[in-house]
Amino acid sequence: MPLPRWIGAAALATLTAFTLLAPPGETETRAGGTLTTGSAPSPALGGEAVAYTAYLPAGYDRGSARHPVLYLLHGRGDTMQAWTRVKTVLDDLIRTKRIPPVIAVMPDAPWSERGSWYADSRYTGSDLPGRKVETALAHDLVGHVDATYRTAPIREARLVGGYSMGGAGALRFALAHQDVFSAAAVLSPAVYTPLPPGDSSARDYGAFGEGAAKFSDDVYRELNYPALLPELDPDLPVRMFVAVGDDEYANPDPADARHDLDFESAALYNAARRSPAVSAQLRVLDGGHDWTVWTPAFEQAMAELGPGLSVTPPAGLPAPLHGTAATDWAGGVAAHADGSLTVGYAAGGPVAGQSHAGRLDAVITRTGANGWTRQLGTAADERLYGVAPLPDGGVLAAGYTKGDLDGRHPG
Structure with missing residues (x-):
């Protein structure tokens, strides 16, 4: 000592x-x-x-x-x-x-x-x-x-x-x-x-x-x-x-x-x-x-x-990864009645061919046969902290922006 x-x-x-x-x-x-x-x-x-x-x-x-x-x-x-x-x-x-x-x-x-x-x-x-x-x-x-x-x-x-x-x-x-x-x-x-x-x-x-x-x-x-x-x-x-x-x-x-x-x-x-x-x-x-x-x-x-602690060697991930080669932050997952999922996160780069506005963008990805991805961002940071399923099959996402996503709410 x-x-x-x-x-x-x-x-x-x-x-x-x-x-x-x-x-x-x-x-x-x-x-x-x-x-x-x-x-x-x-x-x-x-x-x-x-x-x-x-x-x-x-x-x-x-x-x-x-x-x-x-x-x-x-x-x-x-x-x-x-x-x-x-x-x-x-x-x-x-x-x-x-x-x-x-x-x-x-x-x-x-x-x-x-x-x-x-x-x-x-x-x-x-x-x-x-x-x-x-x-x-x-x-x-x-x-x-x-x-x-x-x-x-x-x-x-x-x-x-x-x-x-x-x-x-x-x-x-x-x-x-x-x-x-x-x-x-x-x-x-x-x-x-x-x-x-x-x-x-x-x-x-x-x-x-x-x-x-x-x-x-x-x-x-x-x-x-x-x-x-x-x-x-x-x-x-x-x-x-x-x-x-x-x-x-x-x-x-x-x-x-x-x-x-x-x-x-x-x-x-x-x-x-x-x-x-x-x-x-x-x-x-x-x-x-x-x-x-x-x-x-x-x-x-x-x-x-x-x-x-585990005595079993890691065998890889059970599901595909979402995100980019940059730093990304998980935000939430919502499960839907049709078996699909909606994943919300913040991404440090472009996702699924969409444009990257800068720093961290908010990203929403829907899995399944009719899946899609929507990337929202400004030159500042955006983060998603949660996603929730809606009765009509849609999804509600919540988070913050340090930019001005709609031109009426700067910061």
Whole structure:
């Protein structure tokens, strides 16, 4: 965990009261799912293994079905044991069918004195030699899990989550590895823009270092989300749930207020939601930088993101697309007695050979044997927000114009 240093120690102290895990390779069964431990060989770490705890849903040992996988990253100073406290949350979510039965993998990250920030470090100092932690987890561990458990080796079946330093890691993994993960639960992320404050432990462990320097401004900017968002592939959409407490650590220097985690989380959300490749949500919960926030935040994140996880590869769209190669906005659909549909939307270009007036035009398309398209627009924006069928077979459409469609209602 990142801020301040005593937070990590306090969090570790709370863990000592929690149940101990079974020895490596053995399992521990409580009501609901099962916790087991294992290790994944990692070429990225020179053959060193990645230790992990795995949650297997109830009935896993008796079934044959494949399952989505959650990869849950712990905070700075913590261990893989930290995430085991959400076992009962997963049990309840699965039992009540709010999410499908999932496997949860909780890797241990001991490198750089448990301050790796889940990055491929370039720091070469002998005290904290950099390790390729990102590659080890996002590639080697994922491959091992797919080979060991009944998973689906597709991005649609994988979610990455984390809190604090782990939240920063989950954000990085989801954006830098769109081909691997389709969703991210980003809780109280220790991520800062444009650079961490001077007293942040993100500067101390070599995660963003280079050569003999433990921290490099250029490396941090290169790995941070503002550099990743413009490069995302819209054809590999990422669903993101960001949550933070309303009483998280406040930087003592007023000049660093911009780096308070509630502020940084809101900035992340507002940047991510503007990417065509990301659908993002933000929650601000009552509490601080601890499990009073992360436990309910994880439950809410899973309730939102979990139902969208799928072990079935996408098979294409069940119906034809409407729109243009530009940016279009759905507005509404009306069903008619003859089986046809009317689709209303805003289009950024010409549709069905009609003229494009400029910016966004309002478009109404009727499907079926006698289908037609009508495009209405001005040099400004037009948007449709709804269409409704009429008794005579016609349709009523409603929206707005920033132009003057009829010459009598400018703006």
